[in-house]
Amino acid sequence: MNISNTIYQILVNEWGHQKWWSNSSKFEIMISAILTQNTSWERVEKVIDKLKKNELLKIQLLLNLSNDELEEIIKPVGFYRQKTMYIKQMCKTLTHKFDGSIDNLFKTETSKLRLEMLKWKGFGPETVDTILLYAAKRPVFVVDTYTRRLMNRHGWSNQNDDYDKLAKKFTVDLGYDRRVFEELHALIVHLGKVYCRKEPICNKCPLSYLLTNQVSA
DNA sequence: GTCCAGGGCCTAC
DNA sequence: GTAGGCCATGGA
Numbered sequence: 001m002n003i004s005n006t007i008y009q010i011l012v013n014e015w016g017h018q019k020w021w022s023n024s025s026k027f028e029i030m031i032s033a034i035l036t037q038n039t040s041w042e043r044v045e046k047v048i049d050k051l052k053k054n055e056l057l058k059i060q061l062l063l064n065l066s067n068d069e070l071e072e073i074i075k076p077v078g079f080y081r082q083k084t085m086y087i088k089q090m091c092k093t094l095t096h097k098f099d100g101s102i103d104n105l106f107k108t109e110t111s112k113l114r115l116e117m118l119k120w121k122g123f124g125p126e127t128v129d130t131i132l133l134y135a136a137k138r139p140v141f142v143v144d145t146y147t148r149r150l151m152n153r154h155g156w157s158n159q160n161d162d163y164d165k166l167a168k169k170f171t172v173d174l175g176y177d178r179r180v181f182e183e184l185h186a187l188i189v190h191l192g193k194v195y196c197r198k199e200p201i202c203n204k205c206p207l208s209y210l211l212t213n214q215v216s217a
Numbered sequence: 218g219t220c221c222a223g224g225g226c227c228t229a230c
Numbered sequence: 231g232t233a234g235g236c237c238a239t240g241g242a
Contacts, residue, residue, distance in 0.1 A: 020223095037224040043239075044223085078239040082226085124225045144223055189223050 003156050004173035007207060008180060011187035014206045018186035021134045026102045028057055029135040033127045034086050039077045047074050059091045059100055086122030093120060102135075110138045125163045133185070139178040141170040142185045146192030154210070 001009075021029050028048060035044045050073060051057050062070065070084045077083065098104040108116060110132065117128040125143070132140040143166045151157035157166055174180045195205040202208065 033223090036222090038222060038237090039224090039239080040222040040241085042222090042241090076239060078222085079224090079237050080239080082237060086225095122225065126224060130223080142223085146223075185223085192223085 002173040003210075004170050004184070006210065007150075008174065008184045008187070010206050010210075011191060012183060015187060015190060017183055018190060020182065020186045025057065026106070026135040027059065028052075030090065030102070030131050031057065031087060033130045033134075034083055034090070034122060035074060035077045037079065037083070037122075037127065039079070043077045047077050059094055062087060063091045063095065082122065086120075089121055090123075106136045110136075110140065113138075114140070125167075129167070133178065133181055137178060139171070139176045139181060141167045141174070141181045143167045143170070144185070144189065146188050147185070149192065150188060150207075154207070 021032070024032070031051070032044055032048055035047055048057075054073075056062060056065070056073075065073075067084055067088065070087065071080050074080050074083055074087075094100055094102065094105060105116075106113065113136065114128055114132060117123050117131065118125070129140045129142045132138040133142055143163050147166065147170075148157075151161075151166065152159055157169070170181070170184070174184065191205070191207070195202045
């Protein structure tokens with residue numbers, strides 16, 4: 001048992017499966033991944049609901065909106081000008097390079113697909129990996145602020161470990177199991193929201209006992 | 218009034 | 231190549 005697996009077991013016992021985006025379309029997941037950048041999920045949900053209600057969750061329909069119109073809709077998530085530009089550019093790329101089909105995009109092999117999306121403006125490693133994992137169903141682990149904070153605070157990683165090093169550790173430790181990746185990323189986010197936002201380590205946290213039991217990375 | 222949220226881009230050194 | 235500033239809203 002390694003630390004990644006131990007964390008997963010503890011958290012899934014505590015809170016069960018999170019089932020993020022279990023009933024969402026690929027396009028909805030891609031839009032959500034952009035909208036959620038540095039923003040709370042509750043805001044994103046409201047905007048996604050609004051888009052659904054107005055039946056706008058389609059590539060061509062979003063392209064038909066003016067920038068002003070889209071900005072107005074997504075305003076509550078913050079950074080709305082940038083995010084409007086990112087969404088528009090993504091829709092244009094999907095239309096012109098992939099014949100308007102996300103399935104065409106997802107025909108690409110994982111590492112090439114990752115490099116392709118990393119070229120898109122507004123698509124950094126976390127956003128791309130979120131899409132790869134939850135929309136394209138690839139075994140890619142998502143590292144976010146909560147993951148870094150968790151690993152650093154407990155001494156399971158170094159401050160200067162970069163994104164890929166941390167992702168690789170989880171990927172290998174968890175045996176390339178995409179379903180475990182989906183759940184653990186969601187569970188770590190949940191953990192981060194509930195506990196330990198400010199204090200270095202919170203003794204109410206379900207993982208706190210790992211410290212006293214000297215579990216090593 | 219201050220802090221922060223499921224990041225990423227751009228610029229200056 | 232990397233640290234720091236910037237993007238922006240709204241709830242706690």
